[in-house]
Amino acid sequence: xxxxxxxxxxxxxxxxxxxxxxxxxxxxxxxxxxxxxxxxxxxxxxxxxxxxxxxxxxxxxxxxxxxxxxxxxxxxxxxxxxxxxxxxxxxxxxxxxxxxxxxxxxxxxxxxxxxxxxxxxxxxxxxxxxxxxxxxxxxxxxxxxxxxxxxxxxxxxxxxxxxxxxxxxxxxxxx
Numbered sequence: 001x002x003x004x005x006x007x008x009x010x011x012x013x014x015x016x017x018x019x020x021x022x023x024x025x026x027x028x029x030x031x032x033x034x035x036x037x038x039x040x041x042x043x044x045x046x047x048x049x050x051x052x053x054x055x056x057x058x059x060x061x062x063x064x065x066x067x068x069x070x071x072x073x074x075x076x077x078x079x080x081x082x083x084x085x086x087x088x089x090x091x092x093x094x095x096x097x098x099x100x101x102x103x104x105x106x107x108x109x110x111x112x113x114x115x116x117x118x119x120x121x122x123x124x125x126x127x128x129x130x131x132x133x134x135x136x137x138x139x140x141x142x143x144x145x146x147x148x149x150x151x152x153x154x155x156x157x158x159x160x161x162x163x164x165x166x167x168x169x170x171x172x173x174x175x
Contacts, residue, residue, distance in 0.1 A: 088137040119157040
């Protein structure tokens with residue numbers, strides 16, 4: 001979807017492509033995931049452009065105008081899509097909190113007694129993977145997390161006590 005900007009008006013065709021792509025998604029949460037990913041790509045492209053642009057401080061650069069207008073549109077579209085998001089899904093702020101809570105859990109994991117380095121790394125990978133499932137509704141996300149913990153217990157990466165500690169932490173933070 002990111003393509004070479006040919007003119008100052010090119011942001012209009014970019015936004016039009018974006019609007020057409022949004023029609024392919026049946027649920028708001030999928031639109032939000034798409035828009036967030038697109039925003040990340042545009043911001044990364046903007047950062048790469050600013051590394052070599054001589055007019056970063058000025059508004060004369062057509063690329064800077066493109067990025068500014070597109071990012072404004074993406075922010076507004078994200079706000080609009082989130083307004084209609086059912087409460088069973090994580091809002092953007094809740095997703096950020098979820099990711100931060102998982103990071104906090106990973107920072108506190110060395111306090112889990114009896115876990116060796118290899119198993120610790122596997123546990124970190126599993127928890128990092130859980131961050132990518134924040135587009136699920138809250139109930140399904142908790143169920144998936146419960147399944148991951150049970151799998152880790154069955155594969156003897158975690159003891160049942162360590163697993164119950166993680167589950168309690170999740171229940172406390174995401175109840």
